[in-house]
Amino acid sequence: MTDEQLLRYSRHILLDALGIEGQERILATHAVIVGAGGLGSPAALYLASAGIGKITLVDDDTVDFTNLQRQILHTQARVGMAKAESGKQALQAINPEIDIVPLQQRLSGDTLDALVATADLVLDCTDNFATRHAINRACVHHRKPLVSGAAIRFDGQISVYDLRRDDSPCYHCLFPEGDDVEEVRCAVMGVFAPLTGIVGTMQAAEALKLAAGIGESLSGRLLLLDALDMEWRTVRFKKDAGCAVCGPSGSVRSGEYLRQPAANHESADGACRLG
Numbered sequence: 001m002t003d004e005q006l007l008r009y010s011r012h013i014l015l016d017a018l019g020i021e022g023q024e025r026i027l028a029t030h031a032v033i034v035g036a037g038g039l040g041s042p043a044a045l046y047l048a049s050a051g052i053g054k055i056t057l058v059d060d061d062t063v064d065f066t067n068l069q070r071q072i073l074h075t076q077a078r079v080g081m082a083k084a085e086s087g088k089q090a091l092q093a094i095n096p097e098i099d100i101v102p103l104q105q106r107l108s109g110d111t112l113d114a115l116v117a118t119a120d121l122v123l124d125c126t127d128n129f130a131t132r133h134a135i136n137r138a139c140v141h142h143r144k145p146l147v148s149g150a151a152i153r154f155d156g157q158i159s160v161y162d163l164r165r166d167d168s169p170c171y172h173c174l175f176p177e178g179d180d181v182e183e184v185r186c187a188v189m190g191v192f193a194p195l196t197g198i199v200g201t202m203q204a205a206e207a208l209k210l211a212a213g214i215g216e217s218l219s220g221r222l223l224l225l226d227a228l229d230m231e232w233r234t235v236r237f238k239k240d241a242g243c244a245v246c247g248p249s250g251s252v253r254s255g256e257y258l259r260q261p262a263a264n265h266e267s268a269d270g271a272c273r274l275g
């Protein structure tokens with residue numbers, strides 16, 4: 001580490017659990033953040049400020065005036081700009097020494113697969129069910145840890161799927177695809193601004209712990225927040241032995257999942273269907 005890095009990250013280095021070694025692991029990490037909206041904004045800001053060495057920030061959308069209430073990566077001056085590029089500018093202003101790769105595109109199929117293959121961890125900060133499942137399949141296939149958050153109205157949720165481990169449940173174990181639940185259209189839903197900050201910041205915390213290799217992750221636990229009453233609930237869950245994605249007969253093992261239809265990506269505030 002350079003003298004400047006020792007200073008910049010000194011408050012991390014002072015943490016006994018983290019120290020220089022943990023910070024070095026953070027600096028060597030490539031995180032992929034899918035979605036530069038309400039959840040992706042705080043997640044990206046903390047990962048960048050804390051020195052994640054490389055961040056790929058993916059979003060196919062542009063900054064809209066209605067985003068500014070909660071999507072704190074973006075500014076009024078950057079309305080109309082690609083969110084990935086606007087996000088890059090915000091992150092670079094805080095930490096110019098890390099590598100930030102903006103990707104303005106829908107992630108699906110081979111592109112998603114190739115990107116996840118190069119990642120050390122993936123943050124799902126998207127807002128629709130199809131993309132969430134596509135990201136999960138790629139993470140299962142490549143055995144990458146997935147930090148998943150969602151926020152709508154006053155309801156938030158967060159969990160970690162540590163797919164490096166054989167016994168770890170995947171997103172599909174918890175929220176099976178094809179469950180006949182109506183997906184609410186995010187574009188017209190209300191979202192309490194700091195709720196996205198709370199959940200996105202917790203995603204950053206879990207991602208940094210995974211990167212540094214410290215603590216106990218949320219694997220196997222889903223945290224649910226009711227921000228109106230400010231009450232947290234924990235739901236424990238296990239791997240579904242018959243899961244169509246991570247189970248022994250799952251399509252992901254054969255690579256068949258790459259031929260499934262592309263997701264209809266909308267970036268904003270996390271899944272509107274909270275499960």
Ligand SMILES: [Zn+2]
Pocket residue numbers: 169170171172173174240243244245246247
């Ligand atoms: Zn599964």
